[in-house]
Amino acid sequence: MQKKGRTIYQTARLYTDFTQESASERLNxxxxxIGAYERGETIPPDExxxxxxxxxxxxxxxxxHLKLNNAVAKKYLPDIQLRDLSSSILDLQVEMDNTNKVQLGMATIGRDNIVDKHEETEWEKYMANLKSLGGALFSVVFSPIQKEKSPVLVHRRFEY
Incomplete structure (x- = not known):
């Protein structure tokens, strides 16, 4: 998930235009x-x-941070796309529509609390759909929002 050597820590700092020096002072x-975190040499502690x-x-x-550094999170948390708010909302709408389309199939399989062998492949598709929906939901939650409208909207993409 890294792009051209950027880590999530460097992307976060650059998004706010802090220098390493000013960030290090404020983070004590x-x-x-900071350089070691941003080069991926060490993982910063939670605090x-x-x-x-x-x-x-x-x-x-x-x-x-969890998704990249924690084995449980890597395996079970959905992938998210960090984009602008409008793109994230559109993605969420598409994923919600996809979920609505398979909702009857999920209910049909799950209503007896058993996923039979002949239902497993279809059930796995439904679960993948729900995981995509979760990722799209988190993408909206984590999208940056503007506090007021400006005459020129600048779309900032997160790249790491």
């Missing part, structure tokens, strides 16, 4: 530590990630 850690979230105003950072 060394520039060397530093919490401080980064609060300093950088990046609510998506703890989710991505």
């Amino acid at each position: 850690i060394s520039c060397k530590s 530093i990630v919490i401080a980064m979230v609060e300093l950088y105003h990046t609510p998506w950072l703890p989710y991505m």
Whole structure:
């Protein structure tokens, strides 16, 4: 999920235009530590990630931190796309529509609390659909919002 050497920690800092020096002062850690996190040499401890979230105003950072660094989260949390609010909402609408289309099939299989061998393949498709829906939902929750409308809307893409 990294792009051109950027880590989520560097992306978060650059999104808010902090330098490593100014961020290190506010986070009360060394520039060397920030550099190591941003190069992927070390993983920041949870308390530093919490401080980064609060300093950088990046609510998506703890989710991505867990998704990239925790075996359970890697395996079970849905992937998310970090994009602008309108794109995230459109993706959520598409995923909700897809879920509505398969809802009867899910109910038919699940109403007896048993997924038979001949139902497993179809059930796995439904579960993949729900996981995509969860990812789209988190994408909306973590999308940056503008506090007021501006004459020129700047779309910032998260790249890491």
